[in-house]
């Protein structure tokens with residue numbers, strides 16, 4: 001029996017979460033980032049004390065990011081490899097592209113990103129790809145009743161080959177560096193399904209900080225500030241950059257609250273903003289609150305993932321039949 005911990009940190013600021021398109025998950029799409037940065041904090045924020053802080057305000061948990069996965073795999077600040085679920089499993093992600101070649105998202109392919117390093121480190125490959133990604137895929141395949149040998153499990157390159165994704169080579173190019181193909185990945189997943197995968201969900205609690213912010217500042221704290229200003233009724237861009245619009249918004253808020261109107265966000269302005277938006281009693285968004293697919297829901301198996309050799313042989317034999325299933329979903333939209 002394998003054990004997999006899934007940290008849950010819902011991307012409440014992402015377009016995908018806000019669009020909130022619920023769909024029946026019918027497949028699993030496996031991606032890797034194609035950029036040399038194995039650290040989760042590049043993509044997953046806010047910091048929960050394990051991820052570390054992204055000082056660039058460019059995580060995927062923001063509007064307009066144009067990419068958003070259901071989960072991410074990569075390194076925590078201390079170097080350990082971890083899995084973060086960032087959207088409910090039945091929430092439409094954005095990974096395979098858009099338009100007619102981005103259909104995997106719309107068809108209901110649950111998707112995750114593996115943070116690439118320079119793709120030459122065997123140790124990281126073993127941990128992130130052969131380890132965490134295989135276990136997560138095995139868990140999802142079992143949950144969604146997917147035969148890992150059929151085309152309801154594909155990487156980005158495989159989906160492109162089927163006309164369901166943009167033209168990217170992940171994760172096949174990374175696998176190739178170590179002499180593997182996606183068929184090997186399927187084997188690893190099926191082996192993990194036979195061994196069984198026991199999943200434990202851990203709620204990630206964002207670390208909330210209140211640094212003094214002024215025009216010219218940037219980063220996740222500014223994202224949080226802009227989020228509060230929007231929650232308070234303004235419509236400024238949430239881009240992590242404290243510019244003219246953010247300052248004007250801060251000043252208007254300070255004026256309305258009877259605070260000193262200086263455009264600088266200090267202790268009093270933070271407190272007033274959090275009080276005005278209900279964040280003073282609830283410092284962090286609770287991903288479980290509006291997450292319809294969680295470990296407590298009856299439609300998600302909490303039992304360990306177990307497939308017998310006989311079950312598996314039958315599944316593998318039914319590959320040809322199952323691979324036709326996808327066509328049925330192509331009309332869904």
Ligand SMILES: [Zn+2]
Pocket residue numbers: 030031032095156168170
């Ligand atoms: Zn991809």
